[in-house]
Amino acid sequence: MRSILSLTIAMTAMAAAPLAAQVTAPLATPAPMAVEAQSRSATPLTAADLDAWLDGYMPYALKTGDIAGAQLVVVKDGAVLTSRGFGYSDAEAREPVDPAMTLFRLGSVGKLFTWTAVMQQVEQGKIDLDADINAYLDFKIPERDGKPVTMRNLMQHTPGFEESFRNGGTTNPEAAISTEQWLKDWTPKRVFEAGVTPAYSNYGASLAGYIVERVSGEPFDDYLERHIFGPLEMRRSTFRQPLPDDLAPSMSKGYALASGDPKDFEIFNMAPAGSMSSTADDMAKFMIAFLQDGEFNGKRILRPETVEMMHNSPLTLLPPLNRMELGFFETGINGRKITGHHGDTQLFHTSLHLLRDEGVGFYVSFNSTGKAGVSGDLRTALFDDFADRYFPGEGVDGRVDAGTAAEHAKMMAGNWVLSRGSASNFMNVIELFSQFTISVGPEGELVVPYLGLNGKPRDWVEIAPFVWRDVGGHQRLAAQVEGGKPVRFSFDLVSPFMVWDRAPWYKNTAILLPLFGASLAALALTLILWPVVAIVRWRHKSSLALEPRALGAYRRSRLAALAIILGMAGWVGALAVLTLDSDAASSASDPMFWFVQIFGAVAFIGGALLLLRSLQVVWTGKRSWFAKLWSLVLAASALSVLYVAFAFKLIGFGVNY
Secondary structure (H helix, E strand, C coil), rough: CCCCCHHHHHHHHHCCCCCCCCCCCCCCCCHHHHHHCCCCCCCCCHHHHHHHHHHHHHHHHHHHHCEEEEEEEECCCCCCEEEEEEEECCCCCCCCCCCCCEEEEEEHHHHHCCCCCCCCHHCCCCCCCCCEEECCCCCCCCCEEEEEEEHHHCCCCCCCCCCCCCEEECCCCCCCCHHHHHHCCCCCCCCHHHHHHHHEEEEHHHHHHHHHHHHHHHHCCCCCCCHHCCCCCCCCCCCCCCCCCHHHHHEEEEECCCCCCCCCCCCEEHHHHHHCCCCHHHHEEEEEHCCCCEEECCHHHHCHHHHHHHHHCCCCCCCCCCCCCCCCCCCCEEECEEEEEEEEECCCCEEEEEHHHCCCCEEEEECCCCCHHHHHHHHHHHHHHHHHHHHHCCCCCCCCHHHHHHHHHHHCCCEEEEECCCCCHHHHHHHHHHEEEEEEECCCCEECCCCCCCCCCCEEEEEEECCEEEECCCCCCEEEEEEEEEEEEEEECCCCCECECCCCCCCCCCCHHHHHHHHHHHHHHHHHHHHHHHHHHEEEEEECCHHHHHHHHHHHHHHHHHHHHHHHHHHHCCCCHHCCHHHHHHHHCCCCCCHHHHHHHHHHHHHHHHHHHHHHHHHHHCCCHCCCCHHHHHHHHHHHHHHHHHHHHCCCCCCCC
């Protein structure tokens, strides 16, 4: 659960009753041609072979990625197969990572503990998965389209909430607030109907944790320690922030780059969504419990049927891609059913995978973001390589003929918007710069801006109608087709909890973004040339020969351009502060946002009105053809900026975001 803003930007830039989403071809297509499968033989999964493989893999990965340290544990048949630490928990002091003692932050992997607590309450009859969650709350979540939010919606990331950034976290303990206060300060708008559109929600997961607290009658941290950590003998795990005195000395430092300075400990006000700290050895116990139907060392945290329900209650929206289960999501590879979770804080990057049929669990966590954010991709590549080595696939992909594939790629071309984002407030401006553009290559192939770990574009081949696979990799892309047109798509990596929908015409940045850039350039050029031309006239002792009415319009047009540029600069500065400093996304920044909203509204609206008035004066006066043309350019530019400001919510009043 990285700084939410950073995570949203990164993901959008790439990188109840279910909707019956059928991925069907709109055209009659020939039968798929078979593609020869790569022949792979499984290497027996033994401690000796796994350790040797990791010794060759991990040190090089950490060094080249500028990552300080990692911890990894693999369990098999109810026991730890290997538990390893790599690199350093403190790079300067050269303190090695100890998988039994060193704590790492889990980010959203910690949600699995929140969902486990929820299911314990389901077992006790205190929570109904399909009841309106308002029955368990002391404040109200509004309905949308007559439908309430259910716990099942929360567990499958389909309550329909927009993103929530403000007061999500801090590095200053004195600025931290309780989860209850954070939840009640502002309820994000429900922008989708419940149960039909996955849009990852930390707010939803935090609601679930708060509900556990209310129905159990125990504070959330106490509940976890008594009912999950205790039975699992996870003595070095906690959701508490700051860390308890007995655990704080063992906390790994977190880094952007191992070659840089460590950063401060992150505190999440949305604690149930990602505040957990733990060790690899403790996480092994959690995985063993779920691989043994909820039991560890004779102590049970869930009934077998509850564990089965959590792993086999899929929400099928975009077949054949990975789906959301109850709390866990599918991370399938090589044709095998695998469930798990990923987790990101600003600095720590984690993943957990359960191969329940094989009795194997895999957990890895990195304490650094690494060069170009490599840790996020590295954890995926590491598990892919692990699965390829020990659990290879035997399936054969189909293949759509070249002509049909080219036609389908053409139908996919265009701009797409990620379901996870802000819709009702100024953070919607992220969408202006992050729409996902799919295009068609010179040979009719699908071109997607989703790079591989090598930094190069992935090579997509259509293996079934509107289903593509990354050649040489495991990622699949699939589209939902309605009325003969693709209307939604996603990738295996994120399909359980995020999708892309077509950008509406009035917000399609394929046109708007170049127009917006050209408009700002024209206004800025006018502003720059204003003093330049004045200096030239002064040096040549010439005056601006304009009648008073035209001279007034000339000056007002330059002031209008200045106001619009300053208004946009204010927004750029305010949003840059949020992006660079996670502590800035707090109520302390409210005055800044009130100022840029008020000043921006006056600048954009007032500037457009002044330039329209200037246009009228110039065209009814005796100005040159160039002056008339440029007044038209300036008026159009101001209107373009005003449109973008309205469309992407830069004009509006409020500090909830």
